[in-house]
Amino acid sequence: MKIGIIGLPGSGKSMVFEALTHTWEDPGHKSQDRIGTVSVPDERLNDLTGIFKPKKVVFAQVTYFLPQLGPHQQDRVYDQGIGNRIRDCDALIHVLRNFSFPGLPGPSPFEDFARLDQELTLNDLIVLENRINHLEADRKRGKKPDEEEPALLKACHRQLETGQPLRKAPELASHIRLRGYALLSAKPMLVVFNNGENDSESPALPPGSVFSEETLAIRGKIEQELAQMEETEARQFLSGFGILESAARRVIRRSYTLLGLISFFTVLSDEVRAWTLKKGGSALDAAGTIHTDMKKGFIRAEVIAHKDLMEAGSLPEARKRGTVRLEGKTYKVQDGDVIQIRFNV
Ligand SMILES: Nc1nc2c(ncn2[C@@H]2O[C@H](COP(=O)(O)OP(=O)(O)O)[C@@H](O)[C@H]2O)c(=O)[nH]1
Numbered sequence: 001m002k003i004g005i006i007g008l009p010g011s012g013k014s015m016v017f018e019a020l021t022h023t024w025e026d027p028g029h030k031s032q033d034r035i036g037t038v039s040v041p042d043e044r045l046n047d048l049t050g051i052f053k054p055k056k057v058v059f060a061q062v063t064y065f066l067p068q069l070g071p072h073q074q075d076r077v078y079d080q081g082i083g084n085r086i087r088d089c090d091a092l093i094h095v096l097r098n099f100s101f102p103g104l105p106g107p108s109p110f111e112d113f114a115r116l117d118q119e120l121t122l123n124d125l126i127v128l129e130n131r132i133n134h135l136e137a138d139r140k141r142g143k144k145p146d147e148e149e150p151a152l153l154k155a156c157h158r159q160l161e162t163g164q165p166l167r168k169a170p171e172l173a174s175h176i177r178l179r180g181y182a183l184l185s186a187k188p189m190l191v192v193f194n195n196g197e198n199d200s201e202s203p204a205l206p207p208g209s210v211f212s213e214e215t216l217a218i219r220g221k222i223e224q225e226l227a228q229m230e231e232t233e234a235r236q237f238l239s240g241f242g243i244l245e246s247a248a249r250r251v252i253r254r255s256y257t258l259l260g261l262i263s264f265f266t267v268l269s270d271e272v273r274a275w276t277l278k279k280g281g282s283a284l285d286a287a288g289t290i291h292t293d294m295k296k297g298f299i300r301a302e303v304i305a306h307k308d309l310m311e312a313g314s315l316p317e318a319r320k321r322g323t324v325r326l327e328g329k330t331y332k333v334q335d336g337d338v339i340q341i342r343f344n345v
Pocket residue numbers: 007008009010011012013014015016099100101194195196197219220221222
């Protein structure tokens with residue numbers, strides 16, 4: 001899973017990126033794009049490690065990507081260049097300044113949000129118009145018309161012209177024939193209010209305005225300071241500010257919900273591993289996530305809920321209790337399932 005971080009200059013993107021990835025900026029490369037991959041924390045994986053004592057534990061991974069404006073573009077909002085670089089992200093985090101900064105007017109997160117979100121919408125409009133014109137030109141040149149695609153593109157165009165991003169029209173945003181365009185306003189978005197050090201609340205919505213995004217308030221500057229601490233120290237530091245769970249963890253959890261993702265686990269002789277699957281995915285999808293051979297030669301899946309396995313304390317005991325089930329290709333995988341795929345090669 002790859003998540004792009006966007007926000008106006010000075011909103012605290014770099015800071016949030018560092019809080020999420022526990023990295024520091026190289027001062028010599030201030031205007032370079034940054035990318036960082038982190039393990040998805042999961043207590044259940046630790047539980048399984050306790051039971052199976054594997055040589056290796058592999059967490060699911062999330063990659064954060066922070067595109068930077070070039071030095072000559074500091075006061076421009078988003079250009080086509082950034083738009084193209086975040087195109088392959090599965091979701092976006094939109095960072096909003098919600099702290100006071102010397103020399104800047106007071107924070108206006110909702111206005112800032114609208115300003116940059118509009119850029120995403122505009123970017124999509126340009127992509128759609130180019131494509132619509134292109135198809136129209138093809139048709140005039142006598143190419144066999146495809147009725148579905150132009151209709152779909154026009155439906156998106158209409159949605160955007162009302163000022164609404166495509167993510168507000170889920171049936172359009174998730175349409176399989178739009179996938180190739182990777183439209184920016186169709187991506188799931190998590191809005192992060194970047195608060196000052198002494199403020200834990202999301203800002204109040206100005207009276208009369210509407211705002212229906214998924215939001216999370218964090219204190220970026222505090223959380224960034226964790227980047228170089230070890231875990232116990234970090235936890236103590238956070239609880240000193242009344243923060244029970246780090247921004248890094250909260251953001252990942254919310255991203256999973258936002259993207260409709262679940263986790264399942266595999267236990268091989270020397271490796272316990274977490275995998276990510278779209279909610280509603282089947283045992284066959286799970287097999288395909290692990291290895292194409294497993295999908296091709298799928299026979300059946302041996303499945304146990306994480307909770308049942310923990311209660312039994314071991315797989316043989318769980319088998320005795322009858323909590324290990326045999327499931328076929330179409331079984332709908334549940335969050336926390338521990339799965340063994342039986343397959344032919
Ligand atoms: N006082 C205060 N300053 C912050 C906070 N978060 C970020 N800043 C400052 O805001 C400025 C812009 O942050 P930065 O992460 O570089 O923003 P970016 O341009 O979006 O990458 C920096 O000088 C930060 O030190 C905060 O929570 N409180």
